[in-house]
Amino acid sequence: MKIHPHLIDRSEDTIKLSAGKRYNSKIDIKSAFNTIRIRKTDVYKNGLVTPVGYFEFLRMPSGIRNGPSTMTRVIKLAYNHLVPHNVNTYIDDVSISREDFSDHLKVLSKIFEATYDAGFKLTPGKSQLSMSEMSLYCRIGFASHFRKRNLNYAA
16 A cells, blocks of 8 residues: 655644644634545455444545545645634644734634635534633554643633
């Protein structure tokens, strides 16, 4: 299998960019990995056999080898034009931090527009908008597993 590496941002860098800002928002892309279609010529590579039959994924499942780097690449394509507005991405999350509330709302509007244009949907339960304090969940990778760490910061 050919590996297509793509740099995944460090979550600590995103936290540093957000720390100290008065208004913070984080947005979770709903079923992010499942929004990416698998090439028709590669569908058979993702097949699995169960007691009730043979199934193939038509969209990228979580846990696939190139999944995080592919998701990062897709998210960057969708939101990279918003980087000058202090919009940060981390795998399938989008965050923004601003000092001024009206600026914050304007950039949120641009994020929602980019989300719609990319064909993504949001997870309201995992998203936090215009918070003065929030927690960011990041995953720290090790050789064989992931460990979840909760990092809190306040404005």
